[in-house]
Each structure stands twice: as C-alpha cells, then as structure tokens.
Amino acid sequence: MHDFAEAFRLAFALAASGDADLIEIIALSLQVSLTALLASSVIGFGLGTLVAVARFPGRGAAIVAFNTLMGLPPVVVGLLVYLMLSRAGPLGVFGLLYTPAAMIIAQTILITPIIAALSRQIVEDLFLEYDELFRSMSVPTHQAMAAVLWDARFSLVTVALAGFGRAIAEVGAVMIVGGNIDHLTRVMTTAIALETSKGDLALALALGIVLLVISMTVNAMALSLRTTAARQAYA
Amino acid sequence: MRELALRVDEIVSSDADAADRQTLPLLPLKVCGLTFRAGGRTLIDNLDLALGMHGITMMLGPNGAGKSLLLRLLHGLIAPSSGEISWNGVPLGHSVQERQALVFQKPVLLRRSVGENLDFALRLMGQSSQQRRDELLNRVGLLRLARQPARLLSGGEQQRLALARALAADPQVLLLDEPTASLDPASVQMIEGIVQDASRQGMRIVFVTHDIGQARRLADDVVFMHRGRVAEHAPSKDFFQSPASEAARDFLAGRIVL
Ligand SMILES: Nc1ncnc2c1ncn2[C@@H]1O[C@H](COP(=O)(O)OP(=O)(O)O)[C@@H](O)[C@H]1O
Ligand SMILES: [Mg+2]
Numbered sequence: 001m002h003d004f005a006e007a008f009r010l011a012f013a014l015a016a017s018g019d020a021d022l023i024e025i026i027a028l029s030l031q032v033s034l035t036a037l038l039a040s041s042v043i044g045f046g047l048g049t050l051v052a053v054a055r056f057p058g059r060g061a062a063i064v065a066f067n068t069l070m071g072l073p074p075v076v077v078g079l080l081v082y083l084m085l086s087r088a089g090p091l092g093v094f095g096l097l098y099t100p101a102a103m104i105i106a107q108t109i110l111i112t113p114i115i116a117a118l119s120r121q122i123v124e125d126l127f128l129e130y131d132e133l134f135r136s137m138s139v140p141t142h143q144a145m146a147a148v149l150w151d152a153r154f155s156l157v158t159v160a161l162a163g164f165g166r167a168i169a170e171v172g173a174v175m176i177v178g179g180n181i182d183h184l185t186r187v188m189t190t191a192i193a194l195e196t197s198k199g200d201l202a203l204a205l206a207l208g209i210v211l212l213v214i215s216m217t218v219n220a221m222a223l224s225l226r227t228t229a230a231r232q233a234y235a
Numbered sequence: 236m237r238e239l240a241l242r243v244d245e246i247v248s249s250d251a252d253a254a255d256r257q258t259l260p261l262l263p264l265k266v267c268g269l270t271f272r273a274g275g276r277t278l279i280d281n282l283d284l285a286l287g288m289h290g291i292t293m294m295l296g297p298n299g300a301g302k303s304l305l306l307r308l309l310h311g312l313i314a315p316s317s318g319e320i321s322w323n324g325v326p327l328g329h330s331v332q333e334r335q336a337l338v339f340q341k342p343v344l345l346r347r348s349v350g351e352n353l354d355f356a357l358r359l360m361g362q363s364s365q366q367r368r369d370e371l372l373n374r375v376g377l378l379r380l381a382r383q384p385a386r387l388l389s390g391g392e393q394q395r396l397a398l399a400r401a402l403a404a405d406p407q408v409l410l411l412d413e414p415t416a417s418l419d420p421a422s423v424q425m426i427e428g429i430v431q432d433a434s435r436q437g438m439r440i441v442f443v444t445h446d447i448g449q450a451r452r453l454a455d456d457v458v459f460m461h462r463g464r465v466a467e468h469a470p471s472k473d474f475f476q477s478p479a480s481e482a483a484r485d486f487l488a489g490r491i492v493l
Contacts, residue, residue: 126346133311133343137359137404138333147355151346232346232384 003201010202012202022203026210029187032100032174033167036107041160043108051116051147052062052124053199069113074106079178081106083104085177098179106173111163120161126152154229161222165215261322261334261407262439264309269318271304278306280463283402290455291430291440293471295447297491300460302443303340306412309441310337322408336401337398340412342393350381350387354401361374361389367403368422376425377400398426408439415449427453447487451475459483461491 004234034162051062083089085097085105096102134144149156173191178185180194188207195204259267264286271279279301286292294302306314309320311327322331345352353371357363372378375395380388385396394414399411415423430453434440444450450457454471461482467474480483485491 130343130345132339135312136310136332136337137356138329139359143359147345 007201007205011205011209014202014206019206022134022206022210024183024193025186025188027208028185029168029189032103033107033164035104036167037107037110037160037164039104040112040115040163042113043161043204045119045156047112047122048116049145049149052120053127062118064115066113070117072110072113073172074110074170075176075193077106077110077174078173081173081177097177098181098185100178100185101178103174103185106177107167107170110170110173111167114166116157118155118162122152122155122159123148133174137161154225158222158225161225163216165218168214168218169211183221241392250252252455252490257325259325259334260288261325261331262286263323265319265321266309267319267321269305269308269320270316271293271301271308271313272316279308279315282464284458284465284468286441287440287456289437289439291442291453292456292458293450293454294441294443294458294460295443295486296460296466297486298445301463302445302460303412304463305460306337306410306427306441306443308331309326310335310410333404334406335410336404336412338394338397338401338409338411340414340416342397342464344385344388344393344396347385348381349377349383349385352396353400353403356400360404371399371403374429389419393419393423394415394418395422399427402429402433406438409433411440413443415444415446421448421487459486461486 029216036223047066048060051066081102082097083103084091085094086092087097096105127144130144130148130151135148139147171193174180174185174187175190175193178187178190180186180190187193188211192204192207192211195201195207264284266282266284269279269282269284270277276473281306282301293419294305296302305314307487308315310474311331320327325331325334345355349353349372350368353368354363357367369381372381375398377388377392377396377399380392388396398411398414409430415426418426427449430440442453442454451471456468456470457474458465458475459467459482460470460482461477461480463472466482467478467480474483475487478487482491
C-alpha cells in the first residue's frame with residue numbers, strides 16, 4: 001500500500017518535472033500515431049468515400065471487409081507487419097523492422113479500416129439523403145461530392161479522432177514491429193508494459209497518466225464537435 | 236460559313252446555356268402510354284396527358300393515386316417502364332431538369348444555414364449575389380432567419396426555403412409535390428401567393444395536392460388522378476362545376492379513399 005502511494009507521488013513528480021526520457025517517449029508516441037493517422041486518413045477517407053458513392057462488383061464484399069477489419073487485434077497486425085518487414089519477408093530489403101517507420105505502418109494498417117468503415121457509412125447516408133435533390137438540381141458529380149464531404153465534416157473529424165485514440169493506445173502492434181528499443185522505438189504503451197514488468201511503477205504510472213490525459217482530450221474534442229454539430233443541426 | 240457559325244455557337248455555349256433555359260421552351264408537354272411498374276404492381280398505368288403553354292395545373296387525387304410518381308417521372312428522376320414523355324421534344328435528362336425545379340413533399344435541406352442553402356443553388360446558376368439571395372429570402376419571409384441552421388426551421392419555414400431555392404434556379408417549369416401538406420395556415424397562404432406570383436410572371440406551374448380547396452383556389456386546369464391514371468383533365472371551372480368522371484365526383488363528395 002505504501003509502495004502504491006509512493007509510486008503515485010513519484011509519477012506526478014516525474015510528469016511535472018518534464019523528465020527528458022519521458023518527453024522523448026511521449027513525443028515519439030505522438031509522432032508515430034499522428035503520422036499513422038495522417039496516412040490512414042488519406043487512404044481511409046478515400047476508400048470510404050469511393051465505396052460510399054461508387055457502384056461496382058465486390059462493393060458489398062468491400063464493406064464487409066472494412067467492418068470486419070475494424071476489429072483487427074493489434075497483435076495480429078503486428079505479426080503480419082513483422083512477417084512483411086522481417087529480413088526474409090517481401091519488404092525485408094528496406095530494413096524497416098524495429099524503426100518508427102515500422103510502427104507507423106502497423107498503426108496505419110490498424111486504423112485505416114476503422115476510418116474507411118465509419119466514413120463510408122457517414123458519406124453514404126448523407127449522399128443518399130441529398131441524392132434526389134442533387135439530381136433534380138443537376139448538380140455536377142464533383143460538386144455533389146464536395147458538398148457531401150463538407151456537410152459531413154464534423155462527423156468525419158470525429159472518425160479521425162476515434163482512429164487516433166485507437167492508435168495511440170494500442171500496444172501489441174508497436175511492441176512486435178518496434179521492439180521497444182530505448183531512444184529509438186519506445187512509445188508510451190510499450191514503455192508502460194516494460195516498466196511495469198521491471199517493477200518501475202512510477203515511470204509506468206506517469207506515462208499512464210499522460211496517456212489518460214491525451215485520451216480524455218481526444219474524447220472531449222469529439223464530444224464538443226458532436227454538440228457543435230447538433231447545435232447547428234449539421235449532425 | 237455554316238461550320239463557322241456552329242463553332243462560334245460552341246464557344247459561346249456557356250453563356251448560351253443560361254439563355255437556353257429561357258428560350259428553348261419545354262412546353263407543350265405530351266405524355267403517351269406512360270407506365271411505371273414496381274414491386275409487381277402497375278403504379279402508373281398507361282397514362283396519357285397533354286399540358287399547354289401557360290398557367291397553373293393542379294394535380295388532384297387521393298393518397299396513393301400516383302401523383303408523386305408522375306411528378307418524378309415528368310422530372311426525369313425515375314425512368315418509366317414504358318411510354319413516352321416529351322417536353323416539347325427535349326429529351327428527358329439534364330436538359331429538362333435544369334429548366335425545371337422540383338419542390339419535394341418532404342424538403343431536403345443541406346446541413347447549412349438558411350442563407351447558405353440558397354447560396355448553393357445560386358452558385359450552381361453562376362449568379363450568387365448577396366442581393367439576389369436576400370431578395371429571395373425576403374420573398375419567402377425568411378430574411379431574418381438567414382443565419383439559422385436550415386434544419387432547425389419549422390416545417391413551414393423549411394418548405395418556404397425549399398420554394399425559395401427552387402425559384403433561385405429561375406425555372407421555366409416549377410413542379411411542387413404537396414408543398415403545403417401539414418403546414419401552418421400562414422405558410423400555406425404565403426406559398427400559394429408566391430406560386431401565383433410566379434405564374435403571373437410566366438412560370439409554368441404543376442402543383443400536386445390532395446386538398447380540394449387548394450386546387451379550387453389555384454387551378455387554371457385540374458388533372459384528376461386515380462389509380463395510376465388520369466381520370467379527368469379539365470379547366471378548373473368545368474372540373475369543379477360538373478366533373479365528368481365518377482371517380483372525380485366521388486372524390487369531390489368526399490366518398491373516395493384509395
Ligand atoms: N418505388 C416504389 N416501389 C413500389 N411502390 C411504390 C414506389 N413508389 C411509390 N409506390 C407506390 O405507388 C403508389 C403511388 O404512390 P405516390 O405516387 O406516392 O402516390 P400519391 O398520389 O399519394 O403521391 C403508392 O401505393 C405507393 O406505395
Ligand atoms: Mg405523394
């Protein structure tokens with residue numbers, strides 16, 4: 001019990017002190033997950049929008065695939081990316097295993113289906129709602145698309161936030177492809193796992209607190225977006 | 236020389252488009268043997284109709300008669316199973332749609348402010364101006380609500396906005412699908428007044444309603460629909476004084492439902 005309280009005290013002191021190692025780990029976490037978010041936003045919103053509005057054979061299968069892949073376990077993604085990037089794997093020549101790039105790739109694969117599936121639903125619903133009106137008004141396709149994406153912007157940003165939340169909090173994928181190497185691929189979640197197993201609860205807790213704060217911030221942003229959207233009846 | 240003239244035509248065609256909207260008349264309308272089937276039912280059944288150049292045509296009929304379907308078919312939003320629709324020889328599609336505007340029974344408004352909903356329509360026409368926008372908003376009594384989110388408006392206000400948006404397109408033909416069903420009396424009166432004004436300024440009106448009083452107030456001619464057919468088409472006076480079809484007599488006497 002004494003240990004427990006002491007760990008908390010140390011954790012807050014550490015978090016407040018701006019410890020260099022701590023900052024480095026947090027910075028790398030943010031860098032990896034934000035880059036992954038950027039990549040999966042480009043791919044996910046693109047795919048989601050395409051499947052939402054285009055009619056092609058295999059469209060139903062694509063939707064089922066997105067929805068299924070939304071629930072991919074991070075360790076499975078980590079394993080697949082590991083196989084791809086390992087020396088014997090098809091992408092082994094690039095030597096990316098145990099680098100931040102590998103972690104970015106893994107998280108991108110992890111959250112792209114989430115962004116694609118959720119944005120597909122949002123864009124398709126709004127597109128259907130506007131469809132007869134836009135046809136009646138002879139709105140050119142590119143203008144119709146732009147109008148739908150613009151009017152769905154609050155919901156789409158919420159989707160991106162959900163993707164980021166999942167990326168920053170996952171441990172399985174980055175552990176396998178990053179390896180939790182000090183000063184190179186150590187991010188918050190892998191550091192928490194390692195420090196806990198080593199018994200250094202203070203650092204683990206400090207990182208846990210930071211992770212919680214980030215996660216709460218993301219949720220608060222999503223909530224405020226939703227209320228803004230509702231207030232303006234955009235939702 | 237003729238080739239040259241053609242090419243000049245093409246070059247100025249973007250300006251000409253706007254003029255075409257006015258100059259290539261969509262009327263008269265001729266509908267021949269129009270049939271629309273869905274779900275194993277014949278919903279529009281071998282329907283014939285001819286509409287002249289001017290005035291307000293009220294399409295009257297009980298619920299389920301096929302009025303909304305006919306309006307969608309005439310506007311080219313759905314394709315007939317068979318039969319012909321000829322808007323003065325202009326093929327159905329964009330060229331018809333962009334000379335018409337349709338006000339839906341349930342207004343579809345963008346998730347934007349009232350003013351931005353109008354801006355969208357005006358920009359499509361290549362003539363967005365604050366002045367035109369305010370003029371239209373004023374006409375439907377929504378000027379002071381310009382910044383409100385459109386979807387927070389009351390039913391009557393939403394339908395008035397939809398009407399303003401339709402007028403923004405400056406259509407030759409204005410199609411309205413029960414635009415005043417379940418609205419407050421003030422909105423009904425305002426919408427009827429605007430439609431009559433537009434008609435006086437030369438806009439061709441096709442107005443669907445199941446409200447006998449409204450048909451009587453507005454109609455130059457009445458198309459009475461029953462079971463997917465035109466049971467009767469007559470000048471307003473004739474229709475209300477001496478309806479020729481039994482279905483219309485029953486409907487006017489309040490004896491018809493589906
Ligand atoms: N897409 C459709 N598929 C099947 N039935 C339809 C469809 N659209 C309309 N109907 C049916 O056609 C009939 C006429 O509909 P409608 O034109 O909406 O009638 P109204 O005269 O009340 O506007 C109704 O019985 C309706 O249920
Ligand atoms: Mg109807």
